[in-house]
Amino acid sequence: MLLLKGIEPVVTLHHFDVPQELEDRYGAWLSSQIQDDFGYFADICFQAFGDRVKHWITLNEANMAAQYGYYSGIWPPNRCSYPVGKCKAGNSELEPYIAAHNMILAHATATEIYRKKYQEKQGGKIGIVLHIYWYEPLRDIPADRVAAQRALGFIAAWFMDPIMFGEYPPEMQQIVGLRLPTFSVEDKRKLANKLDFIGINHYSTLYAKDCLLTPCNYHDDLLKDTFTYGTGEKDGVLIGEPTAMPTFYVVPNSMEKTIMYFKDRYNNTPMYITENGYAQPSSKNIEDMLNDVNRLEYMQGYLTSLVSAIRNGADVRGYFHWSLIDNFEWTYGIEPVVTLYHFDVPQELEDRYGTWLSPQIQDDFGCFADICFEAFGKHWITLNEANMVAQYGYYSGIWPPNRCSHPAGNCKAGNSDLEPYIAAHNMILAHATATEIYRKKYQEKQGGKIGIVLHFYWYGPLRDIPADRVAAQRALGFIAAWFMDSIIFGEYPLEMQQIVGLRLPSFSAEDKRKLANKLDFIGINHYRTLYAKDCLLAPCNYHDDLLKDTFTYGTGEKDGVLIGEPTAMPTFYVVPNSMEKTIMYFKDGYNNTPMYIERYISESQLPYS
Structure with a gap:
């Protein structure tokens, strides 16, 4: 190139x-x-x-x-x-x-x-x-x-x-x-x-x-x-x-x-x-x-x-001018933030017991985390964009392990009504297992921090009506509160309990004891904002950016006008004020727990000239 x-x-x-x-x-x-x-x-x-x-x-x-x-x-x-x-x-x-x-x-x-x-x-x-x-x-x-x-x-x-x-x-x-x-x-x-x-x-x-x-x-x-x-x-x-x-x-x-x-x-x-x-x-x-x-x-x-x-x-x-872009001097205290899980699961575990679909992964993830904590110390992310892994890996099936069922997608195996919730449940408890190990064995002597990262859309109501305002909050619940309520409060959010019902796993007393370890920071990957249209009172055509159970349709267009400047990613629009709204959502909902942000703009690949 x-x-x-x-x-x-x-x-x-x-x-x-x-x-x-x-x-x-x-x-x-x-x-x-x-x-x-x-x-x-x-x-x-x-x-x-x-x-x-x-x-x-x-x-x-x-x-x-x-x-x-x-x-x-x-x-x-x-x-x-x-x-x-x-x-x-x-x-x-x-x-x-x-x-x-x-x-x-x-x-x-x-x-x-x-x-x-x-x-x-x-x-x-x-x-x-x-x-x-x-x-x-x-x-x-x-x-x-x-x-x-x-x-x-x-x-x-x-x-x-x-x-x-x-x-x-x-x-x-x-x-x-x-x-x-x-x-x-x-x-x-x-x-x-x-x-x-x-x-x-x-x-x-x-x-x-x-x-x-x-x-x-x-x-x-x-x-x-x-x-x-x-x-x-x-x-x-x-x-x-x-x-x-x-x-x-x-x-x-x-x-x-x-x-x-x-x-x-x-x-x-x-x-x-x-x-x-x-x-x-x-x-x-x-x-x-x-x-x-x-x-x-x-x-x-x-x-x-x-x-x-x-x-x-x-x-x-x-x-040669040094340097073309800003750089971090390699011996001047640049501290790594290490993610234990960033989408990739050993194929051996996928073949043996289905990875995130089995509670066995909670202990295996804990053993893996223990080895990493002992060897490297300091700032830790247990899971990167765990909500997207559950959604795209087990609902729409467009990410590995590519599991879904009709009509959400066309996969060789899977159940889009059940597996996203099972996978997420095991991810949440794997986070809790790793966090408990870090709290008990390493945090005091290493002085580090541990947290989780979620990918977060902001949603605003498509129409200025109560149904769409509630739909926007419901969408946020199925993206963020799905994981954060469980980790911070020990229960799934009410909107999920009401809609998903018995398909939603429950936390045992032992699970809640582990979850009490919570986290030290929330990592937020935020790039995009969409309008939310209610689908409880009127039927919608869904897409894979939201679980069907949200009964919400997300769109970047209102009356023929885009919500913001489009980028190279189909649903990534430039809506700067959504950053503050996103941060305040987490601040108000989760006791102003410390936060870290990931964000960039996705540019189109243009012809070289």
Whole structure:
């Protein structure tokens, strides 16, 4: 699809994540075995995708992975030693160099495979990406000027000198000494494959203060062995405008300086600026965010500096802005909300006892939830859109397991009058079972929350008459209260009891005891609003968006006018004020239990132009 739209992919083989199996088996980057395993992985990728992928990056920000993963330990695998950091395991004086050494040789292994087996016939290029701060001397003295160059050596030359020249930079050899691994004759033979391009991720500039002649307080942005202190401040003045990232300052002319450093040191090897962008503080007001002046000024300044470097002879082949859309930084406290059930049931359980049609699933779901709680902790959703699963899976049969009966649908098996209620009943009690387990065994020590998610239409009366107003409320009862009344109050809603009667399962005393655990939050998936027309007093043609027992017909049209702007989904109309009405329905009906919302607009697929 990308190629059809004229977009050429650039593929990164390693972007910080290592299979846990390799971490457990031999310590991932701390073992030379990873060189061969990375080669096998790269070989598979080249063979499978090389006919379409013409630019390969072996490792993304390998220097940062070694530094933050094995020196300060703030990135996975979180290894370090005191006084650099407080990790469960690691050695900050040795492991960064071992990890980096294996990364460099893993790059060389993958590059050799590409050169020998694929490059000639596929016509692609292969390179590596490094994250580069630019460093300026804090004081106009020789010691700080040397410190700035030394810092660049421990950031850039650490990886680039071995790849281009087969040896670590002299400043590293002198300072690190015997702690620095060496390259064998075979290693150097592999390294002779070098690379086709250098990827540079550049955002910021710092001042460099020498720490060889005078002691300094270090931080984790530089290895202690650099004997350099990096700071964004000089005489109380910042080096550039601060951004949302603590050490990312806006210093546009550093782009040209960074590029010229690589040009001069590495024979003007082709370069790509693989990342560059402005980290906007979330504290900005909405007007600033919409106008985005700071980002525009940042890009203008850095791109102007980039153009200057190109005019001065630098072979820069491309620029990638990071990022195209808002992104969540992977190590900055993004907490997962985990859904235990999102429509998929193991086929084994479907075959053995019919899954949601059997009460046995309550215990099996509890066992599954128990394993997940023990292994992962924190924010939990027991069931996603359970009301839709019961309705579409067991009434109309348009979702798996595709069960229904005539006239609701044409399925191989099912009973649309009974099974939706049986399935929903078991879902409600499966939620209660999982919640009770979480309350008893895990919540106090893990400090997490547990809830359920429902899909929710809002309904307004089609006509301003009592029958349609009651029909709208009845529809809401069969969508939301069906599950929520049971969980919060221990009984099905009155409108369901009155209409469904004996077809509606009942809750035993033990069931109600479990249901007393309730939930910590309600998840609401809300996209659409329809008009509700009463079908108790006058017959209607039903469709599968509501159970026939609601005696309500839902429609998006009134007197030839749609209720809102249509979207790509047939019954999804844009009716913004329905959001507040939906939320207030849950607020008033369920004691203002905390809520979370899911919502988006469904766009039509338009021709590319």
